[in-house]
Amino acid sequence: MARTQTPDDAQEPHRPALSHSLLEDAQALLLGTALCALGVQFLTAAGLVTGQTAGLGVLLSYVTGWSFGLWFFLLNLPFYVLGWIRLGPRFVAKTVIAVTLVSLFSRGLPEVLSFDRLDPWTASALSGAVIGMGLMVIFRHGASLGGIGILALWLQERFGLRAGLVQLGFDALLFAAAFAILDPWLVTASLLGAVIVNLIVAVNHRRDRYIGR
Numbered sequence: 001m002a003r004t005q006t007p008d009d010a011q012e013p014h015r016p017a018l019s020h021s022l023l024e025d026a027q028a029l030l031l032g033t034a035l036c037a038l039g040v041q042f043l044t045a046a047g048l049v050t051g052q053t054a055g056l057g058v059l060l061s062y063v064t065g066w067s068f069g070l071w072f073f074l075l076n077l078p079f080y081v082l083g084w085i086r087l088g089p090r091f092v093a094k095t096v097i098a099v100t101l102v103s104l105f106s107r108g109l110p111e112v113l114s115f116d117r118l119d120p121w122t123a124s125a126l127s128g129a130v131i132g133m134g135l136m137v138i139f140r141h142g143a144s145l146g147g148i149g150i151l152a153l154w155l156q157e158r159f160g161l162r163a164g165l166v167q168l169g170f171d172a173l174l175f176a177a178a179f180a181i182l183d184p185w186l187v188t189a190s191l192l193g194a195v196i197v198n199l200i201v202a203v204n205h206r207r208d209r210y211i212g213r
Helices: 005-013 022-046 052-064 067-075 079-087 088-114 122-138 148-159 163-181 183-206
Strands: none
Touching: 005 079, 022 052, 022 088, 022 122, 022 183, 052 067, 052 163, 067 183, 079 088, 079 148, 122 183, 148 163, 163 183
């Protein structure tokens, strides 16, 4: 549906979205992935979990003893093919870089950052905030953290399944598994962080307000 022109629109010319330079993309991916890795550090230090592919990586790290960084990198490998078909090579290249950086940062942060005391609810809120902001930085520069989001977009395009419902269904199964494996109180606290992440993305990742004009 066409957007109704307002007086402000008539006075202000159309401004096409500007592409980012290589340096701008580099600093954004470093910042965004570092924030996401910091959020994962809050989660794992408090024994919490989150949603999407990152949440599956965290849960598998608890079960197997392998690091989150390794699991996160491995879990994303199958989705790159879908991303290439659905969103193109440029998007996939940036996403591979972002996933690799989060994996590396997540492996290195525990060596230089630890917590003597970390309340689970505080950890959950902080993780949701920094992961949400990290994702926004990554999204704005044409990348993602891969995984279930790419699969959801493909299923929507191929079979008509709504991407949001696919992701919601995956998170429901993930948290159900977490309740069976982890302390239910910690899983309940984890839900706060997942809600904060989704609220940050829902409010800020809007094409009509923030992405171009």
